[in-house]
Amino acid sequence: MAAGVRAHSGLSGRRSGLFYALNTAWTRRHTSSAAADSRHNEKHCLELVRSRDYDGFVCSLLLPEEARRSCVTLRAFNVELAQVKDSTSQTTIGLMRMQFWKTAIDEIYSDHPPNHPVAMELWRAVRKHQLTKRWLQRIITDREKDLEDRAYRNLKELETYAENTHASLLYLLLECLGVRSVHADHAASHIGKAHGIVTCVRATPYHSSRRKVYLPLDICMLHGASQEDFLRGSREQDVRDVVYDIASQAHVHLQHARSFSHDVPAAATPAFLQTVVLEDFLQRVRRADFDVFHSSLQKRNPLLPLQLYLRSWRKTY
Numbered sequence: 475m476a477a478g479v480r481a482h483s484g485l486s487g488r489r490s491g492l493f494y495a496l497n498t499a500w501t502r503r504h505t506s507s508a509a510a511d512s513r514h515n516e517k518h519c520l521e522l523v524r525s526r527d528y529d530g531f532v533c534s535l536l537l538p539e540e541a542r543r544s545c546v547t548l549r550a551f552n553v554e555l556a557q558v559k560d561s562t563s564q565t566t567i568g569l570m571r572m573q574f575w576k577t578a579i580d581e582i583y584s585d586h587p588p589n590h591p592v593a594m595e596l597w598r599a600v601r602k603h604q605l606t607k608r609w610l611q612r613i614i615t616d617r618e619k620d621l622e623d624r625a626y627r628n629l630k631e632l633e634t635y636a637e638n639t640h641a642s643l644l645y646l647l648l649e650c651l652g653v654r655s656v657h658a659d660h661a662a663s664h665i666g667k668a669h670g671i672v673t674c675v676r677a678t679p680y681h682s683s684r685r686k687v688y689l690p691l692d693i694c695m696l697h698g699a700s701q702e703d704f705l706r707g708s709r710e711q712d713v714r715d716v717v718y719d720i721a722s723q724a725h726v727h728l729q730h731a732r733s734f735s736h737d738v739p740a741a742a743t744p745a746f747l748q749t750v751v752l753e754d755f756l757q758r759v760r761r762a763d764f765d766v767f768h769s770s771l772q773k774r775n776p777l778l779p780l781q782l783y784l785r786s787w788r789k790t791y
Contacts, residue, residue: 511594516543518591519550526553532779533747536786541650541744544599548646550592551610552639555617565621572618579610603650609642625701626674628692629723636670637663647745657737658745661791664731665746671724672752675717675759678766682707693719707767714764721764725756735791746791750782 523546524531530549537545555575562568578593587597599605616638626632644662648655674688681688687701694700697715704713728749754775762768775781785791 512598515591515595516546519547519595522553522592523549526557528774529748529751529778532782533751536747536782537744538651541603541647541652543595544603544650545647545745547592547595547599548643548650551596552613552643554592555614558617559621559623565623568621569618572614572621575614576611579607579614583607599650603652605646605649609645612638612642623686625688626690629671629690629720632671632674632690633667633723636667636673639666640669640673641666644745644748648742651741651745653739653742653745655737655739655742657734658739658742661731661734661738661742661746664727665749665752665791668724668727668731668752669748671720671727672755675720675724675766676755676771678704678717679707679772682767689716689720709765709767713766717759717764717766721756721759724752728752728756732791738791740789743789743791744786747782747786749791750785751778754778754781 520531523534527549530552531546534542534546534549555572558568558571562571574588578588578590578596581587582593582597582600585597587593596610616635620635626635641663644666645659648658648662678687678689682704685705687704689704693716696719697712699708699710699712699716703710731746731749755771758771758775759766759768762770
């Protein structure tokens, strides 16, 4: 009887040992696979930002290591949304892609992210930094409205769009850096508006080549410049005056943002490195006498990475 019990115990022990070994092997394979997927997702986001938002890519490289991956992810998310308008010929398809991201955000905050590289990385960032859901939703909502593919009626409308997209992204970057500051938010709001305005001006030659004009209609009408003037790449004074007025408003927002600098925590300044990029374009368009079609504006400034590094080292914006 005792021998039978011992034999049974030995068999059970061997089964338990086998189960443990199999379970350990499966866990290791699963862990290894998950780590590989995570690295793939991270690399996907990095390459997306590097290829479609080079300025943002360089800015991200100068962020603190603990926030860098999440900030790159947020920029990749922004690129995903921004390229919907240019990559879809039908509004319906664009709306479907926006709906995917609306649903994805809900699923991310329910801890069930869709199997998409950017969505998976975004889920990781949300969990790590407790990112505010409404900023992500606001970016999607206004990018979706922008699918209507029409010029901004006035400068205020462009500023509102910039606040809801570019500034919302900055609020999220601040959260990744662990910054909760009213003064930093005020600065982010103005920098976001400046970024949106500069992006609109900077992209004018590209949009014109595709027979599209998005510059504020009120400014164009004020100077008697027609959409056709921009479509044919006019370099007349009325077109330059339009660019001058719009670019000047971006400069005003940068000045307002800097007026808060003494009250903005030093930890927030890495999120505002984009000001170097904006300032660089505004200086170059001024040197070109506000000729937005000047060939010099289509070239990348080779000194920009150095300028960004110096601004990062000085912890100023």
